Amino acid sequence: MPPLLERLGVELPVVQAGMGGGLSRHELAAAVSEAGGLGTIAVNGAAAIGRELAAARVLTGRPLAVNVLLPFARRDWFEAAAAADAVVTFWGRPRRRTPGVWLHQCGSVEEAREARAAGADGVVVQGVEAGGHVRGTTPALELLERTRAALPADYPLLLAGGVAEPADVRAALEAGATAAVAGTRFLLSEESRAHALYKERLLAAEETLLTDLFGAAWPASHRVVPNAATAHWLGGVRPLLAPGRTKDERRVVLRAPSANRALNRLLAPGARYTPSSLQLRMMRAQRPGSRLLTPAGPTDDGPATLVDAGALYAGETVARIDAVRPAGDLVRELAG
Ligand SMILES: Cc1cc2nc3c(=O)[nH]c(=O)nc-3n(C[C@H](O)[C@H](O)[C@H](O)COP(=O)(O)O)c2cc1C
Numbered sequence: 001m002p003p004l005l006e007r008l009g010v011e012l013p014v015v016q017a018g019m020g021g022g023l024s025r026h027e028l029a030a031a032v033s034e035a036g037g038l039g040t041i042a043v044n045g046a047a048a049i050g051r052e053l054a055a056a057r058v059l060t061g062r063p064l065a066v067n068v069l070l071p072f073a074r075r076d077w078f079e080a081a082a083a084a085d086a087v088v089t090f091w092g093r094p095r096r097r098t099p100g101v102w103l104h105q106c107g108s109v110e111e112a113r114e115a116r117a118a119g120a121d122g123v124v125v126q127g128v129e130a131g132g133h134v135r136g137t138t139p140a141l142e143l144l145e146r147t148r149a150a151l152p153a154d155y156p157l158l159l160a161g162g163v164a165e166p167a168d169v170r171a172a173l174e175a176g177a178t179a180a181v182a183g184t185r186f187l188l189s190e191e192s193r194a195h196a197l198y199k200e201r202l203l204a205a206e207e208t209l210l211t212d213l214f215g216a217a218w219p220a221s222h223r224v225v226p227n228a229a230t231a232h233w234l235g236g237v238r239p240l241l242a243p244g245r246t247k248d249e250r251r252v253v254l255r256a257p258s259a260n261r262a263l264n265r266l267l268a269p270g271a272r273y274t275p276s277s278l279q280l281r282m283m284r285a286q287r288p289g290s291r292l293l294t295p296a297g298p299t300d301d302g303p304a305t306l307v308d309a310g311a312l313y314a315g316e317t318v319a320r321i322d323a324v325r326p327a328g329d330l331v332r333e334l335a336g
Helices: 003-008 026-034 046-059 075-081 109-117 140-150 166-174 196-204 228-241 258-273 276-285 316-320 327-334
Strands: 014-016 039-041 064-069 086-090 101-106 122-126 157-160 179-182 209-211 222-224
Touching: 003 101, 014 026, 014 039, 014 327, 026 039, 026 046, 026 064, 026 327, 039 046, 046 064, 046 075, 064 075, 101 109, 109 122, 109 140, 122 140, 140 157, 140 166, 166 179, 166 327, 179 327, 209 228
Parallel strands: 014 179, 039 064, 064 086, 086 101, 101 122, 122 157, 157 179
Antiparallel strands: 209 222
């Protein structure tokens, strides 16, 4: 058992990625942890973090993680997250904010080095095939290998991106990962809070694209399944996704029109101060043709209109997933 997992009390080398905006809440995190993996809660705001963590603790006595997105986090989010067994941060300058186990998700060797220097207990190396916001440009196994070569041999590295089946976990562990992290596979679980229509679209999907389209207040690249909004704004670049193209050609970022991007950049500095009531109003008003497209994904308690007007985050593994399953079964199966 790798020392990091032992320290956490996690039995199996399977981590469920935090999926933001409430896609992964207490039901999913608790089911994953209860089955022996590490479940992760990802919600916005200190009160929601505290509430979700408390609800998960009722369902399981096993360790739980909280994910914190640095562009949005305020000080009290970290105070609430500190009650988790591990805190996983993403997207920003790595800095220790909580006393317990801290992992930082990285998209490059440089970022992994920076996180280690800042005192991170380990890093998640995220490959370009990942779903949701994508930090780097390198495939996961390649980034793992390069990071392994650059950091001390015993430094914990977790691998995210491309993990949906037992063979993917085995490949990650054989390449030296402490654990494998899966997002999309757990999004398509019974316990995830993705909208039922979002899950349906993902089950039917064969293709993803990388874009910065849903970038209001967070002008960053993300991997999604195409929908009416991507057809509206990125229609002209569709040929880039044609089946004849190579994998690398299909991993380029399809940029939103420059006016959309300018607007997104303008809103970015205020991201962490946007009241949740305003965020909710923006989500409800959002249509496929809106120039301002928020990063919110469609949840089962949010507007169904986001299925066509919002980001259908998913990784490349979506093409290999054909059923919504109980999260506990997935953990046991992935761990082999
Ligand atoms: C729906 C969805 C939402 C995500 N949201 C977050 C997030 O809020 N914070 C974060 O650190 N990573 C987030 N990610 C990225 C994951 O941490 C992870 O890198 C990714 O899921 C791995 O690729 P996979 O989806 O192919 O398994 C998200 C991924 C997905 C699919």
